[in-house]
Amino acid sequence: MTGTAPLGPGPLLVDAHVHIYPRFDRAAFLDAAAANVRRAAAARGLDPDTPGWLLLTETAADHAFAELAEQAATETGPGGWRLRPTGDPLCLLAHRDGQAPLGLLAGRQIVTEGGLEVLALGTGATFPDGGTLADALARVAAAGALAVLPWGFGKWLGARGARVRAAVARAAPGTLFLGDNGGRAGPRPRLLAEAEAAGRVVLPGSDPLPLPGQETRAGGFGFVLDAALDPDRPGASLKARLAALATSPPVYGRTTGALPFAGNQIRMQLRKHGISP
Secondary structure, three states: OOOOOOOOOOOOOEEEEEEEOOOOOHHHHHHHHHHHHHHHHHHOOOOOOOOOEEEOOOOOOHHHHHHHHHHHHOOOOOOOOOEEOOOOOOOOHHHHHHHHOOEOOEEEEEEOOOOEEEEEOOOOOOOOOOOHHHHHEEEEEEEOOOEEEEEEOOOOOHHHHHHHHHHHHHHOOOOOOOOOOOOOOOOOOHHHHHHHOOOOOOOOHHHHOOOOOHOOOOOEEEEEEEOOOOOOOOHHHHHHHHHHOOOOOOOOOOOOOOOHHHHHHHHHHHHHOOOOO
């Protein structure tokens, strides 16, 4: 790969909650992510070639990283993108002329009892859905991944919110993060501020939905990380940088407005009932 690469020297623009669903056109996904990163760099007065990192949070049914890794073995990719493997099996580097360079880090999403989600950043392991929140967090820790509790509409209220607060209170520093979500509307959830006051770190991400048009959202909401990564072990390096954060990094991008948010929620309900949106 020539030119700038997603390894630094920094800053990096990081989206910590990324899905690549089977319905997403891979070239359109990468094009949009790179364009979103370029816009974010411009908005913050950064170099237009500021690298972007997409931290994948694939469901148990999705295997986009593995598919892209097969293409990277021959340094090819969709739509003119060049994918390159690294010495770290959890990382791929992506480049296309005229676009912001991108790094992709493997990871998973676990849905626990009651619908609470846990993100496992930086792992090639797979995890079963179901079970308790505590069980999921223990499995993520055993896999050596970074655990994130992402915001979800209505999921941090009542008894479920109490379980999230209890998990945050029990966790040792640097072992559990909270996740803000670019798909939300309205004010920032209060629990994020509470967690930060208790010394926890919030890692924002875009969280694309499995809906038409959502492939354009990746890279559009995240955080700024002033770090250079080890070219031999970029995934481990990135995870170490995140684990060492003492405070939440600066946020870039905007959350979804009220009307798009409401429309997406309606389309997701239709999808759950077998009606194609």
